[in-house]
Amino acid sequence: MLQRSIRGVIWTLIFFAVTIPAQKRALEDRKHWVDLAQNEILAALNVRENWNVAKNVIIFLGDGMGITVNTAGRIYKGQKKNKHGEEGFLTWERFPNAALLKTYTVDKQVPDSAATATAYLCGVKGNYYTVGVDSNVKLGDCPAGRDPDNHTPSVLAWAQDAGKDTGFVTTTRVTHATPAALYSHSAHRSWECDSKLGEMGEGCKDIADQLVSENPGKNIKVIFGGGRQNLGATIGEPSSFTCSRKDNRNLVEEWLKHKTDQGKTAKYITTTSELNSLDVAGTDYTIGLFDNSHTPFEVDRNRGPSGTPSIKEMTLKAIELLKKADDGYFLLVEGGRIDHALHDTMAQRALEELVAMDEAVEAALNVVNLEDTLVIVTADHSHVMTINGYPDRGNNIIGLSGEFSQIDKMPYTTLMFTNGPGYNYSVVDGEARRADPSKQDYLGVNYRYLSAVPTVPDNETHGGEDVGVWAAGPMSHLFHRTHEQHYVAHVMAYAACIGPNTGKCQRPAHATFTQGPIPNRPIGAPSNPNLLEQVLANAQAGAAAVGSTSPSGTKFPTLSPVLQQLLQDNEDKIIESLGRERIKKFPTHSNLPNLKELLGQSVLEPHSM
Structure with missing residues (x-):
């Protein structure tokens, strides 16, 4: 009798061990997908365009975060939370506006990070491996790189x-x-310190020197x-992964002295x-250097x-420091x-970095006001990682x-690379044979994923496909194709009315603020002197009804109303509710008297049974 009872307990435990994960990983039914699509449509119909001038601009750059890497990061983020992963999202994937960017340079189909940074930060495409200069400067051409006429602010x-x-x-x-594209102009991105200049760079100022001694770096x-x-x-042992100054200057001390001489308070941490x-x-002023080389x-x-x-x-400390400015700020993260990590085909390391950036974006959204802050998330280029095979839903x-x-009858990993140091083949009886990944530590952070073409360590190449750009805030709808x-x-x-758009950022007649x-406004556009006052009053009243905790008084009103509410909830609730709840049908955003209703009411209601 006792043995029968024990067997009963064992079978009960086995039943729950089998059924509980199955229930947790149950797949969605037809109704879920219909409801989800209808929610997406209604959310899209209720997105309003924000024509405000951007007081602040924040751009997040995931270096190497191509579409494939972004997708893998989305799944990885969800699986770290014990979900399938595919149904989830990265924070920026809930932004109301998205587009694709072509990443080629003037001279290359597949770019590097310096030339791409020059493009998206300076508004001009240049040549491979050059930074902050236009296409008149070829790689290593120091005299052309010194010419101010070739510099790209x-x-x-x-x-x-x-x-x-x-x-x-x-x-x-x-x-x-x-970051070098923000403040320097160099014919070679590797000229980070004076010992890297060599004969080719003789007469040019290294990038570190430009940071502390030239405008706008200083x-x-x-x-x-x-x-x-x-x-x-x-500090401590020098790094073998970067250069050392041969002029024996301490540029941090020079930076601090320059600020003190100006009567400013500066900190080095x-x-x-x-x-x-x-x-x-x-x-x-604050300079924080947290490693001899990369962090x-x-x-x-x-x-x-x-x-x-x-x-x-x-990121949070940078925003805290910059938001003191009366006229706003610009921040690159x-x-x-x-x-x-991708250059070394260590995909897990790369995905951990991506998830960390996702946390930074999410945190930033909680302390900025999207009514006056343009937030952009993008990548500079892709990599040659691929998601392949036919893995089951929720597969690691x-x-x-x-x-x-x-x-060869052997398994293979979902992630692979077309080239890289993970190449692992041998020749047996005149045939190429690969190693069996199931016999390797493929879940370890230092695992190099299999590559088709061999390279030396850290030399997997970039990919040439388009990258995504996601945006929210003033003028984010300009990203649309x-x-x-x-x-x-x-x-x-244009959003901030600066640079080439200083005094030339007129909004069209149908714009609302x-x-x-x-x-x-354009000449001949209708004028309504009470427009701003009316809309501001409605926005503030709506924000009060929402109960926003944002220091600015409003939170995500620029987004679709469903996104405004969802971003204030946790991810579990978002994923679980999207297929079962419906967005209320609001009037269009151009109907200004309804702005209070749009901002101030709950946007989800249960489906009728």
Whole structure:
């Protein structure tokens, strides 16, 4: 009798062990997909365009975050939360506007990060491996790179000219390709410090020097990243992954002295605890260098007080410092080590970096006002990673695909690369044979995924396909189709009325505004002097009804009403509710008297049974 009872308990445990995961991973039925599609349509119908002038501009750059990497990151994020992953989303994928960008350079089908940064930050396409210069400058042409006529001012410089504060955050060296396009002009992206110039660069100023001694670099209010060594401020053992100054200058000390001589308060920090204890109100300029070279990968990062802050922590502190500016700010945030992990075909490391950037974007949305802040998320280029095979729904994205080759009868991973250091073949009896991944540590963070064409370590190549761009806030609807990559800089300039659009950012007659100054309308457009006052009153009343906790008083009103509510809930609720609830049918956004209703009421109601 006792044995029978024990057997009963065992079978009960087996039943729950089998059925509970199955229930958790139950697939959606027909009704779910119909309801989901109807919700998407209604959400799209209720998106309104925000024609405000952008007081602030934040651009997040996932270095190497091509479409395939973005998809894998979405799935990985969901699976870290014990979900299938495919049904989830990255924060920026809920933005109301999205487009594709063509990433080729003037001389290459497949680009590098310096030339692409020049495009989306300076509004001009240049040549491969050059930064902050136009196509008149060939790679390594120092005299042409020195010529001011060939220099391409960046959106950061435009923002400074307009009286805005500026800053950047990166997980790479602060002199690396992406941030360098903000402030430097160089015929070679590798000229990060003077010892890298060589004979070819003789007579040119290195990128680190330009950061602290030239405009606009020396006027940047917030600089967070790695790269102490390039600036002559090495702590501990020098890094073999970057250069050292041969002129023995400590550019950080020079930077601090320059600010002190100007009567400004400047701080230099190197640890998480110093970042957290920073006196925001009493600090005019801040430079945080958290490693001799790039900051550590997220999986290696020291999370203690003496360690390195996360990209989320750096982003939030940068916004806190910059939002003191009366005239607004510009901020670049780069998840730069996504790219580095992919170059070594270590996909799991790359996806951890991507998820960390996603957390930074989500955190930023909670402290900015999308009525006056344009937020853009994009990538500079793609990589040659692929998602392949026919894995089952919810299959571990970093694991085996579940398929076997019909030729060698061995399994293979879902993620692979067309080239890279993960090449692992041998010749047996005159035939190429690959290693069996199931006998390797394919779930380890240092696993190099199989590549078709061999390269040396860290030298998997970029991919040449288009990348995505997602946007929310003022003028985000200008992203609406396939664009050239340099278009991004011009959208930022038009939205903020800076740079080439200073005094030339007139909105069309049908534009409506809820905050800030109204740009001059086209000649002959109808005038309504009470328009701004009316809309602002409605917006504020609606925000009060929503119960926003945003310091600015409104939260996500620029987005579709369903997104406004969903972003304030947790991801579980979003995924679970989308297929079962319906958006109320609101009037169109151009109907201004209904703005209060649009902002102030719940936007979800249960489906009728």
